[in-house]
Amino acid sequence: xxxxxxxxxxRDLHVERDTVTVTFGDNRGHRIAVAENPEEFLxxxxxxxxxxxxxxxxxxAVTMWLRNRAVSLVGFEIDQRDRLVCTAFVPKAGLSxxxxxxxxxxxxxxxxxxxxxxxxxxxx
Numbered sequence: 001x002x003x004x005x006x007x008x009x010x011r012d013l014h015v016e017r018d019t020v021t022v023t024f025g026d027n028r029g030h031r032i033a034v035a036e037n038p039e040e041f042l043x044x045x046x047x048x049x050x051x052x053x054x055x056x057x058x059x060x061a062v063t064m065w066l067r068n069r070a071v072s073l074v075g076f077e078i079d080q081r082d083r084l085v086c087t088a089f090v091p092k093a094g095l096s097x098x099x100x101x102x103x104x105x106x107x108x109x110x111x112x113x114x115x116x117x118x119x120x121x122x123x124x
Contacts, residue, residue: 004034004036004041004100006097007095007096007097007100007101008020008100008101008104009097009101010101012024012105013101013104018033018034018035019031019032019033019034020032020034020104022104022105022107022108022109024108024109024112028112029108029112030045030107030108030109030111030112030115031045031046032044032045032104032107032108032111033045038092039091039092039093040089040090040091040092041089041090041092041100041103042087042088042089042090043087043088043089043090043103043104043107044079044085044086044087044107045085045086045107045108045111046083046084046085046111047076047083047084047085047086047111047114047115047118048083048084048115048118048119049083050081050082050083052084052118052119053078053082053083053084054082056118060084060118063118064076064077064078064084067114071110073088073103073106074086074087074088074106074107074110074111075087075088076114084114084118086107086110086111086114087107088103088106088107090103
């Protein structure tokens with residue numbers, strides 16, 4: 001078991017393999033992939049799949065730029081598979097379970113908000 005899994009204690013956090021699903025009070029939720037290296041954790045959540053990214057067209061770049069200017073602790077980008085993703089880098093040094101959970105919830109909330117703003121749906 002990875003050390004990060006032990007920090008995911010909460011009714012709204014559900015660990016499965018290398019992902020955590022954060023659920024919200026309204027039966028919505030968002031799944032976050034967790035990758036680990038010696039110095040930090042990388043949290044990544046899908047906001048929109050390639051078909052949605054293509055459908056949104058060139059205006060998505062400006063929308064992402066504006067969203068990245070407006071939020072802290074997370075960033076939005078198009079990954080190598082043409083998905084819109086939300087990422088956060090969490091340094092391990094001095095990291096507490098509360099801080100890790102806060103970051104997980106931040107990625108989930110911001111991903112869910114941006115997904116809904118772009119599509120009007122909760123898919124991911």
